[in-house]
Amino acid sequence: MGNTENAVMTQIMAAMCVYLLLAFLKFQSKIDKSLQQIIRLLQLNLFTRRSLLDLLQPPDQPGLPPPQLKLALVRN
DSSP: OOOSHHHHHHHHHHHHHHHHHHHHHHHHHTOOSOHHHHHHHHHHTTTSOOOHHHHHSOOOOTTOOOGGGSOOOSOO
């Protein structure tokens, strides 16, 4: 948060470390989300205590019909 050369270089290095760690997480978990989507998901869940892999999996929604069965054009 400083404006000296050392502070700026430290911020750049920290951002590069975070980017590389997220890219490695994406590679290891073989997730089809983009890095931007992963970063947004992490920002929204910053203070929740969950595993990163659990966080990246789609949520289970029991009881909901599949999307193709939601629209009924003909009454039986």
